[in-house]
Amino acid sequence: MQITKPNKLPLLLICLLAATTSHLALNAYPAAWQNTPQKESKWLVAGGAIGGQAKPDGRASVNLCGITAAAGWRFTPRQELRLETGGWFASQSETYTLSIDTQPDTPIGATHQTIDYLMIPALLSYNHGIPLGKNSGWTLQAAAIAGILQIHTRYDARTSPGESHAGEPGLNFREKFSGTDTAPALGASLGIVRKLSGQLDINLSLRVLRIGETRFNWGGLDKFTTCIASVTAGWRL
Numbered sequence: 156m157q158i159t160k161p162n163k164l165p166l167l168l169i170c171l172l173a174a175t176t177s178h179l180a181l182n183a184y185p186a187a188w189q190n191t192p193q194k195e196s197k198w199l200v201a202g203g204a205i206g207g208q209a210k211p212d213g214r215a216s217v218n219l220c221g222i223t224a225a226a227g228w229r230f231t232p233r234q235e236l237r238l239e240t241g242g243w244f245a246s247q248s249e250t251y252t253l254s255i256d257t258q259p260d261t262p263i264g265a266t267h268q269t270i271d272y273l274m275i276p277a278l279l280s281y282n283h284g285i286p287l288g289k290n291s292g293w294t295l296q297a298a299a300i301a302g303i304l305q306i307h308t309r310y311d312a313r314t315s316p317g318e319s320h321a322g323e324p325g326l327n328f329r330e331k332f333s334g335t336d337t338a339p340a341l342g343a344s345l346g347i348v349r350k351l352s353g354q355l356d357i358n359l360s361l362r363v364l365r366i367g368e369t370r371f372n373w374g375g376l377d378k379f380t381t382c383i384a385s386v387t388a389g390w391r392l
Contacts, residue, residue, distance in 0.1 A: 201388065219383060236279065250268070278340060296358070297343070332371070342363050342364035
């Protein structure tokens with residue numbers, strides 16, 4: 156069985172986007188954090204992009220990319236609760252050969268299997284921030300995350316004929332299924348927040364989530380782990 160290697164380009168692109176956004180923010184607002192402190196709103200909305208990888212147990216890693224949106228409530232100057240959703244996309248392809256038990260060296264077909272994923276998270280996070288210096292505009296932020304992940308899948312398998320055996324033609328068929336399941340999610344994140352003004356900030360973070368088992372009409376997935384980098388902009392209402 157041959158499994159396609161994951162393409163790391165989406166993760167590299169999200170890191171490049173994060174670095175570019177931070178650089179532009181520093182030049183666009185060079186003295187924003189030096190202004191007289193203003194009373195901040197307790198309510199926040201945020202949105203941005205994510206990129207990373209998911210590693211199912213016993214299977215090859217797949218790339219993730221997508222968007223994220225969140226609403227938050229700051230109940231102390233350093234502590235905040237956020238509710239997050241969005242759409243994460245992934246695709247996995249495998250190609251393997253089929254043979255009969257008595258003659259394993261005689262292939263009777265080659266199957267190309269593709270699984271597309273759409274993951275919709277509903278995550279609640281507790282965020283704790285640690286200012287990096289007095290009036291520096293930088294904050295180190297750690298978070299504990301729990302929630303669920305609704306996973307929509309589209310399964311497509313095509314088998315092309317191989318050599319014939321005993322006068323019989325090789326296999327030739329196609330299967331297509333769609334399935335949905337929901338799994339629990341638990342994890343943590345670490346990031347850096349750049350305050351640009353009393354209302355606007357930029358958040359660069361890396362998170363790790365452990366996702367539970369899922370079952371679909373075409374099969375299922377064991378537990379898997381995601382490692383996701385994100386860049387988001389937050390606006391205090």
